[in-house]
């Protein structure tokens with residue numbers, strides 16, 4: 001791949017700059033919002049709010065974010081385009097895929113490979129041509145092409161639905177070369193499940209980011225995945241409920257010490273607005289915003305022996321390598 005697809009069009013990988021590999025803009029429960037829109041409120045105000053927050057992010061030196069908001073998270077590209085046009089200093093890479101910890105969405109439930117084979121469809125798995133089309137043709141007639149693939153596996157493990165999505169994402173990757181990010185649950189070692197399934201599909205680990213790896217402090221487990229060639233997404237800085245700021249930062253320090261700065265990427269998994277959490281509850285996560293890494297995490301890493309070169313590797317070089325398929 002010679003260019004990286006963003007909302008405003010293809011970008012030279014050399015121009016990506018500092019990149020946060022996992023930041024949402026809006027996470028919405030689409031059919032709930034269609035029926036109970038009062039909390040979301042004024043559309044223009046929500047877009048203005050996102051423009052303000054992302055402008056502040058760009059002003060902090062970040063040039064690119066990957067927004068892994070896919071089916072199941074309320075992806076709506078026309079709204080992202082409105083935001084992107086007003087934040088010209090920030091590249092936004094959008095994603096395709098499907099987010100579930102359990103079943104496939106009902107849209108796909110009866111569109112089984114068996115039914116599609118009976119119907120004579122060329123591709124048995126219904127998700128594959130949709131994901132590939134998002135990458136090669138663009139999303140929903142917007143002309144915006146996805147630059148990342150996304151699936152999820154959480155504590156319930158490899159349910160039939162999760163496996164179907166993961167294999168579909170793998171096949172869309174093999175057809176296009178587009179890199180993959182996987183929401184994982186490292187506490188239950190789901191990275192090993194990803195390793196097995198992606199391996200069976202023939203996906204090279206160097207195309208896969210194991211998201212939310214920073215949720216654990218198990219340095220040996222993460223080292224083994226890094227040794228296997230996966231990228232580790234230390235991408236939930238600020239979500240300090242089951243863990244702490246220090247624990248999240250210390251595991252990055254430890255993996256840098258072990259020589260794995262070349263396998264990690266950083267982000268917050270933040271959003272301008274997500275309807276999963278009562279707005280009043282967001283106040284309990286005061287560090288969960290786009291500026292936390294720059295304000296708090298990087299100073300801590302520097303104080304604990306992480307070099308400027310390692311920081312540049314994690315924030316600039318690794319994302320460029322992942323997104324360009326290099």
Ligand SMILES: [Zn+2]
Nearest residue numbers: 022024068269
């Ligand atoms: Zn996320």
